[in-house]
Amino acid sequence: MSKIIPVRNESKKETISKNASKLFRKKGFSATSMRELAVDIGVEASSLYNHIGSKSELLQIICFKVANDFINQINELEQIEIDVTIKLEKIIRFHIHKMLEDYDMVYVANHEWKHLQEPFLKNFLNQRKLYENKLIELIKIGIFEKSIKKLNPQVLAFTILSAVRGLEFWQQHKKNIDIAELEKTMVTQLLNGIIK
Amino acid sequence: MSKIIPVRNESKKETISKNASKLFRKKGFSATSMRELAVDIGVEASSLYNHIGSKSELLQIICFKVANDFINQINELEQIEIDVTIKLEKIIRFHIHKMLEDYDMVYVANHEWKHLQEPFLKNFLNQRKLYENKLIELIKIGIFEKSIKKLNPQVLAFTILSAVRGLEFWQQHKKNIDIAELEKTMVTQLLNGIIK
DNA sequence: TTACAAAACTAACGCTTATTCGTTTTTAAT
DNA sequence: ATTAAAAACGAATAAGCGTTAGTTTTGTAA
Structure with a gap:
């Protein structure tokens, strides 16, 4: 046995x-x-x-563990009084670290949540929307304070989230790219752009 | 009947x-x-x-239709003699339009390709890598020509691809965001950054 | 050593799956 | 109207699914 x-x-x-x-x-x-x-x-x-x-319970455990980790981080960030652009930078770096530490779980939460059963599905999507809205609010503040360009905050938020959620690629290139360079490059690209 | x-x-x-x-x-x-x-x-x-x-054949049809469309576009772009940054802009806009026109197919090609059977799986991943490499090469040229910042070209390419592949979110916000604004915002963010 | 709970096992249930088979119906051309 | 091909059908197949039941083994504490 x-x-x-x-x-x-x-x-x-x-x-x-x-x-x-x-x-x-x-x-x-x-x-x-x-x-x-x-x-x-x-x-x-x-x-x-x-x-x-049940099998379904396993998916619930995974998805909500990840969702809670991200919600908790952005909640903590809300309390701190630092510049919006620095908050955005911290969020991007947090995503990168989570994807490094809990790759499988984060990947599953990002890609397999649709197989959650109700009421967990609705619950998860609410958590997600909550997170997205917090990020959008952050960007709106930045625009108001004139530290961020006046662009559609929703699109800006989703583009950042898409970019960091796509960090799976990194797993296949661990050897070629070191994490410090990855962080620096992504933060620069998303916040400052790539054109000289 | x-x-x-x-x-x-x-x-x-x-x-x-x-x-x-x-x-x-x-x-x-x-x-x-x-x-x-x-x-x-x-x-x-x-x-x-x-x-x-077979069921599997359906997935093949979908995945390779999408892969070919993207390969064809970037091939055409290679022939044209325009500035690298404008090429990048065109690529981003093409992704946005494809996601608008063939949402279901593009989504499936992006998310369900792992269920392809061999040899189609390897074949598809080769196509994908080919596309990624072409994009990386483009960025390298831009860096050489000093129109693009000296950052890791692989990371820059993957961040752009992640951002546009994540365009699914847009389907759920069609009413709120018009496509011209979406394009402008994403191109600006990815190429010029969001910080003033 | 005994006793009890935790956690493993084997076997089976009822259901769904992709796909095949043989047959019948429909469509289109002569 | 006749014929042949295309495309529908219902029934069946073998395999796999999540899960349950009943039983046996294992680990722990008295």
């Missing part, structure tokens, strides 16, 4: 979630079977149900 | 592909069943196989 062995001080549920993140990212939520997940962990599929409620 | 009725001068295969694009986008490739697709078209699932070879 095999066993689920949690690494470090993780619970077994966390171990399963981590493995699920990896598979959901690689194969997609729908194309990943509980039997595959079980093989990956080294246990029978039915044994997983001693620790989790 | 029902029938597959092609609109305009499309073939029936094209009609099926269009419908498949819509469903693959909404539900994902794996979560879309041939029965659902059949219902959408108004026919029995088995009847589809008079026109297509």
Whole structure:
């Protein structure tokens, strides 16, 4: 008989979630079977149900963990009194670090959330919209304070989010690009542009 | 008995592909069943196989149609002798227009390509890399000519691609944002930055 | 050592899946 | 009206799905 062995001080549920993140990212939520997940962990599929409620629950855990991390960060940022442009820079850098640390989970939250069941789907999209709106508000302040160009704040926000959400590419080029250069380049491009 | 009725001068295969694009986008490739697709078209699932070879073939058609469109555009652009920054602007605008015209197909090509079977998967990724490399080369020329800032060309290229690939958000905000403003804002942000 | 709970196992359920088969209906050309 | 091809159908297939039930093994504490 095999066993689920949690690494470090993780619970077994966390171990399963981590493995699920990896598979959901690689194969997609729908194309990943509980039997595959079980093989990956080294246990029978039915044994997983001693620790989790359902396949769907795994997706919930992943998506809301990520959503909360981002909401928390932007909430903290709101409290601090620094220039808007510096806040934007911090947000971009946070996205880059999250994508580095929790690649699988962030990827799944970005790409597989549509397979959440109600009411979790609505809930997740509300969280997302909340985050987007906070970013838009930040940009509006910047425009008001004349530190940011007078452009459509919604588009500016979505472009930043699209750019950082697309950071998956970085995983495949880890060796070529070092993280400090990545950060510097993206922050410069998104905030200052690329044309001399 | 029902029938597959092609609109305009499309073939029936094209009609099926269009419908498949819509469903693959909404539900994902794996979560879309041939029965659902059949219902959408108004026919029995088995009847589809008079026109297509397999579910997988539908994904191939979609992904390679999109890949070819983008490759063709950047190839044409290579021939023209205009400033690099104007080429970049044209590329960004082309992405915006494609996302507007063929939303479902472009979305599927961007998000569901991983479900392609070999050798199509490798083939598609090669096409993608080819496109990315052409964009990187363009940026390198710009840096050499000193019209573009000396930053990591790979990161610059991927950030632009991430930003335009994320243009899905626009579909949900069609009413609020008009396309001319969208184009202007994104081009300005990505090329000139947002800070005054 | 005994006893209990946690967590593994095997086996199965009911359902859905993509696809195939043989047949019938429809369409279009002679 | 006759014929042949195209395209629909219903039924069936084999495989895979998430999940449950009942049972056995394992780990822990008295």
